[in-house]
Amino acid sequence: MMNIQINIDSKTYPAIAQARHHVAIADFKLSLKSGEFVCLVGPSGCGKTTLLNIIAGLDNDYEGDIFVGQAHSHPKIGYIFQNPRLLPWRTVRENIELVLDGNQSPTVIDPLLEVMQLTQSQHVYPERLSVGMSRRVSIIRAFAVDPDVLLMDEPFVSLDAPTARQVRELLLTLWQERPHTVLFVTHDLREAITMADRLIFLSAAPMSVISEITVPISRSERNNESTIEAFRQNLINNYPEIKQLL
Amino acid sequence: MMNIQINIDSKTYPAIAQARHHVAIADFKLSLKSGEFVCLVGPSGCGKTTLLNIIAGLDNDYEGDIFVGQAHSHPKIGYIFQNPRLLPWRTVRENIELVLDGNQSPTVIDPLLEVMQLTQSQHVYPERLSVGMSRRVSIIRAFAVDPDVLLMDEPFVSLDAPTARQVRELLLTLWQERPHTVLFVTHDLREAITMADRLIFLSAAPMSVISEITVPISRSERNNESTIEAFRQNLINNYPEIKQLL
Amino acid sequence: MLAFLAVWQGLAVYSNSNALPAPEVVAKVFWQSCITGQLPFHLGVTLLRLVVSFSIAMLLGCAIGIALGRNKKLDAFFDNWLVIFLNIPALVAIILCYVWFGLVESAAILAVVVNKLPNVIVTIREGTRTLDQDLLDMARCYGFSRRKTLAHVIWPQLHPFIMGATRSGLALIWKIILVVELLGRSNGMGYQLHLFFQLFDVASILAYTIAFVAVIQLIEVMILKPLDKKALRWRR
Amino acid sequence: MLAFLAVWQGLAVYSNSNALPAPEVVAKVFWQSCITGQLPFHLGVTLLRLVVSFSIAMLLGCAIGIALGRNKKLDAFFDNWLVIFLNIPALVAIILCYVWFGLVESAAILAVVVNKLPNVIVTIREGTRTLDQDLLDMARCYGFSRRKTLAHVIWPQLHPFIMGATRSGLALIWKIILVVELLGRSNGMGYQLHLFFQLFDVASILAYTIAFVAVIQLIEVMILKPLDKKALRWRR
Amino acid sequence: NSSATEKTIIRIGVQAQGTLEWELQALQDDSQMKLADFQLEIQHLANAEAGKIALQSGSVDMIVSDWVWVSSRRATGADFTFYPYSNTSGALVVAEKSPIYSIADLKGKRLGIAGGELDKNWLLLQALAQKDQFDLNTSVEKTFGAPPLINEQIKQDRVDAVLTYWHFAARLEAQGYRKIIDGRGILKALGINENVPSIGYVFKQSWAENHNQVISNFFKASKRAKNQLCTADAAWLKIIPLLHTDDVATQALMRQRYCEGGIEQWGEQEQQAAARIYTMLRTLSNNQLTGVSENLQPGTFWSLD
Numbered sequence A, B: 001m002m003n004i005q006i007n008i009d010s011k012t013y014p015a016i017a018q019a020r021h022h023v024a025i026a027d028f029k030l031s032l033k034s035g036e037f038v039c040l041v042g043p044s045g046c047g048k049t050t051l052l053n054i055i056a057g058l059d060n061d062y063e064g065d066i067f068v069g070q071a072h073s074h075p076k077i078g079y080i081f082q083n084p085r086l087l088p089w090r091t092v093r094e095n096i097e098l099v100l101d102g103n104q105s106p107t108v109i110d111p112l113l114e115v116m117q118l119t120q121s122q123h124v125y126p127e128r129l130s131v132g133m134s135r136r137v138s139i140i141r142a143f144a145v146d147p148d149v150l151l152m153d154e155p156f157v158s159l160d161a162p163t164a165r166q167v168r169e170l171l172l173t174l175w176q177e178r179p180h181t182v183l184f185v186t187h188d189l190r191e192a193i194t195m196a197d198r199l200i201f202l203s204a205a206p207m208s209v210i211s212e213i214t215v216p217i218s219r220s221e222r223n224n225e226s227t228i229e230a231f232r233q234n235l236i237n238n239y240p241e242i243k244q245l246l
Numbered sequence C, D: 001m002l003a004f005l006a007v008w009q010g011l012a013v014y015s016n017s018n019a020l021p022a023p024e025v026v027a028k029v030f031w032q033s034c035i036t037g038q039l040p041f042h043l044g045v046t047l048l049r050l051v052v053s054f055s056i057a058m059l060l061g062c063a064i065g066i067a068l069g070r071n072k073k074l075d076a077f078f079d080n081w082l083v084i085f086l087n088i089p090a091l092v093a094i095i096l097c098y099v100w101f102g103l104v105e106s107a108a109i110l111a112v113v114v115n116k117l118p119n120v121i122v123t124i125r126e127g128t129r130t131l132d133q134d135l136l137d138m139a140r141c142y143g144f145s146r147r148k149t150l151a152h153v154i155w156p157q158l159h160p161f162i163m164g165a166t167r168s169g170l171a172l173i174w175k176i177i178l179v180v181e182l183l184g185r186s187n188g189m190g191y192q193l194h195l196f197f198q199l200f201d202v203a204s205i206l207a208y209t210i211a212f213v214a215v216i217q218l219i220e221v222m223i224l225k226p227l228d229k230k231a232l233r234w235r236r
Numbered sequence E: 001n002s003s004a005t006e007k008t009i010i011r012i013g014v015q016a017q018g019t020l021e022w023e024l025q026a027l028q029d030d031s032q033m034k035l036a037d038f039q040l041e042i043q044h045l046a047n048a049e050a051g052k053i054a055l056q057s058g059s060v061d062m063i064v065s066d067w068v069w070v071s072s073r074r075a076t077g078a079d080f081t082f083y084p085y086s087n088t089s090g091a092l093v094v095a096e097k098s099p100i101y102s103i104a105d106l107k108g109k110r111l112g113i114a115g116g117e118l119d120k121n122w123l124l125l126q127a128l129a130q131k132d133q134f135d136l137n138t139s140v141e142k143t144f145g146a147p148p149l150i151n152e153q154i155k156q157d158r159v160d161a162v163l164t165y166w167h168f169a170a171r172l173e174a175q176g177y178r179k180i181i182d183g184r185g186i187l188k189a190l191g192i193n194e195n196v197p198s199i200g201y202v203f204k205q206s207w208a209e210n211h212n213q214v215i216s217n218f219f220k221a222s223k224r225a226k227n228q229l230c231t232a233d234a235a236w237l238k239i240i241p242l243l244h245t246d247d248v249a250t251q252a253l254m255r256q257r258y259c260e261g262g263i264e265q266w267g268e269q270e271q272q273a274a275a276r277i278y279t280m281l282r283t284l285s286n287n288q289l290t291g292v293s294e295n296l297q298p299g300t301f302w303s304l305d
């Protein structure tokens, strides 16, 4: 459970060979409260993955600063990458067990595998999984570490509707049981409204925040499809600045 | 423009090491009319990609037979794989140009790049693209070959809503200009209804057809959101056998 | 195998020179040197040297190769040295080792290692450069320890390079060890082969060669093949 | 570079034996053999042999390596042969080549190729086994011709293996060519080095070695590095 | 020109830095060579093994090598034959101030041996020690190695004595090292007083039978050259660059050893002595040096008619 202060003056990918240099993020400010669930919505290629990589500490080549949690403890990060990034030479189960730290028992995986319908496939190597199955493995991996900060980059694509619903519920249950800060990238506005405390709409490159909209729907009402739909219509009609994104 | 007769008695992945053998497809029969647009909807891991691979001729290890087009001509196939599968050592433009056959001019790519907003990035290597951008490249690649049969495995995930809409329109335009048989895998029922002549609902492993439903909405009415929504509700309410899939 | 014997027999009969004795002659020589214990003794000595120098070269080579492949600055600095060491003639290295350290066992081993090491480094470095950054990032993000990253992320990706280095490495060491033994040891296959060579006793040379090839085949079948199988079982 | 010279000078002064002459002695010898044209001549001869045999070995090796890596049956059949050829002592191969074909240039080249070829095959085969099936499937689906698949899909993936084979291959050929020249040619670096060795003229040995290393460095800087750069420019 | 084409060509394999190279160099200035009925085609070779390969592959007609090898080849069916060239032989050398004065003093010392276990001098030296009732093989600390390395070993004081080939021994001697005994001395001590050549021309018998006259002429020319080198300083001066040493003492000693090695006598008696040496070597080397054949093969020595 961590609050996060993001303050990126600019993130530039340098020019290489024929490719020109590219300013991916400019003047980006965002702060997340501890335990908040925030969704990012923005056009393809605007810089969402770049942002998550910076927050995860994988990319230090930017101007500005990021503050994650209390300075004295190292935050535990769960990151569902946009591609599953499984180790092809380890089985499903091994892939997940590898991220557990020493004092977690390997049995914590079992219920997660069960929910994701992967118990049957736990000893299979990733090359033998369908894309949706790999994605579910990568979701389990992120959940299994009991993260303080959970970064999710379009985690539910390639999942069929019932499975996606189930995983969303699981995520929310885990989040409510043990609150942690969640940053969630999605292109699906309905999904974003169902899940988020707050929606952040992003501009195309260089990426910055266009609009922040709090979702005032209570958690209990979230699985009512028509409430979601109504809020979506409201967004479409009353927020001209984000029209281009919907 | 090809009609396709699919008749798969069974497709089994053999047991290897600890992984048990897996019957992916059993007793699968489907026939597509020439120029038909068909959507496949089924749970994650049921065998959709396996099916497309078999149709594309990439997998010959199955029982049954597939008939694509008139026997005397080799069908041209465009396949949007579930992962973009770009050659990382070739630029965006080179990746697309490579699939053109000798008598196609490389300039056919330009308008496609334009629509997909990739003109700027055409000389960039794929490792420098965002996931959504790679996906757009792989879409252009499939469109560029002027295929007789177009196989699409969840082509529009990772695209933001406006881009996805645009690509859908482009696909339909191309399809109407020069009809070809399309087989489209998606988990998004709304998308399926918007695009397809016919919806095929698939069971979990071993995969077979649960239900075939023709979409009676005329092409001109398809971009009316409420019509789509109404049909969706109709599906949910009146077809108990596909309830589990929605 | 049989085909090989047949071809050999054919060639031997055809050329009919003592430069290529027929298989049965070689078999007889082989059998005799086995009985006298000569062949097993020299083979054993050479194998011992091979094992020791191979282990040292592979361990050091992998470590340095990975370091150079991952660290561009280090690589730029050592690149020239590497090319120099790679191309120091075996002869020069061996002579210098012997002259500095005397005609002793450790000098012989050192000479072999000096010859083999740069090869391993180059191969492993090439492999390290192709490591998947996505997976490394994943490991970093999930706080894998160095050891864990090496064992589960880096090593499996280096496997084909390591196998390549092992296979061609055994062969290279074998080639070099012969020269090493020839110039300054009084036992081992190289020493023996040199004696046979002086006498132009090709039958004995072939008998010893076959013994060595058989050992390598054994290593291949008993160690390398199973390793390969284990490491590649995840592949479709 | 300077560091290297310094270390050398230090060692030379320290050991103070003719086994390790100081850099300036070697430089003088180097300069003299350049003026007399001796060094350029022998170096040139050896380089010519190196280029010819390297090209043959690489071309054949890549072709066979790819074939074996992609075709399991072929591989199972030739695997044993490969191990045998890999471990035939250089000496035996060289002797047989010379005895059968006479002390002619082509025999020398053949001997080198026979020694180098199995190494290339093994490395490339290892590389071919790791080819990305997804990309190959893509190429097949879009009806790439064989040539196109090779050039655009297979070759770039094999690049690190080919570079590995090239670098350690040049070194290996250089080691072998010395023996080849020693045993049956009357010119070339191998022949010269042996003469110097008989005289224990380490200064000349080093001078020749340096000349060769310099050439290899040149090849590295002029050809291999740019190739590397070109082939890897797509990497992040 | 036409006369050149009529000349028989002798392709000869010459070991670099061998004394044959000296003679061939001297022959170039020999006025009689213009009239000779043969013409030499010289193939330079790096070492003895290269010579053997060259001869076996038919790339040269003639090399210089030893008769034991010829005999063992003949035993396996080759038709090589031998004509004496020189009887210079290797020597046992120690440092000037070394306490070693006889073979018996070698006990417990470190001995460097050029070549290997089957080196003829080493075998014979063991036989000699046997006569003094001690087993040299077990009572010295042996180091085998290539001759240049062995020379370095004694210079660095890593061995106490070396048994090495004649020109390596000569180089040491010129630097003040002391010769204990040489190959000929060992043989004498073993009771063989005849001067048996150590090395000679080796060629195919079938070839020789067809070129009898030419070969004989060549041998005469070679002998003439040798005499020139040993008697005429001018001729000697010309081949000094081939010695690859600037040290005058070494040059002189090498000339001396070379000239001492001339063949004066080659007849029935010497050939019988060779047969006795052969038998001795056969037992000493446990058949390894000689091959299985019990006796020196008939026809090993070529006789000029």
Ligand SMILES: Nc1ncnc2c1ncn2[C@@H]1O[C@H](COP(=O)(O)OP(=O)(O)OP(=O)(O)O)[C@@H](O)[C@H]1O
Pocket: A127, A128, A129, A130, A131, A132, A133, A158, B013, B014, B022, B024, B043, B044, B045, B046, B047, B048, B049, B050, B051, B082, B205, C236
């Ligand atoms: N190479 C393989 N070896 C063994 N089993 C495989 C292999 N490829 C796929 N499978 C199995 O076959 C089943 C179907 O896989 P497929 O990729 O066709 O699913 P899918 O319908 O495309 O799923 P998704 O929607 O998740 O992409 C899965 O259960 C998977 O585990």
Ligand SMILES: Nc1ncnc2c1ncn2[C@@H]1O[C@H](COP(=O)(O)OP(=O)(O)OP(=O)(O)O)[C@@H](O)[C@H]1O
Pocket: A013, A014, A022, A024, A043, A044, A045, A046, A047, A048, A049, A050, A051, A082, A205, B127, B128, B129, B130, B131, B132, B133, B158, D236
């Ligand atoms: N390594 C890189 N080098 C250069 N440019 C890069 C690199 N990675 C990403 N970019 C560029 O930065 C921009 C943002 O990329 P990013 O992956 O963050 O987009 P995204 O918002 O995640 O898009 P998507 O929704 O498609 O995944 C893109 O235009 C891309 O081309």
Ligand SMILES: [Mg+2]
Pocket: A048, A049, A050, A082, A153, B130, B131, B132
């Ligand atoms: Mg992204």
Ligand SMILES: [Mg+2]
Pocket: A130, A131, A132, B048, B049, B050, B082, B153
């Ligand atoms: Mg799929």
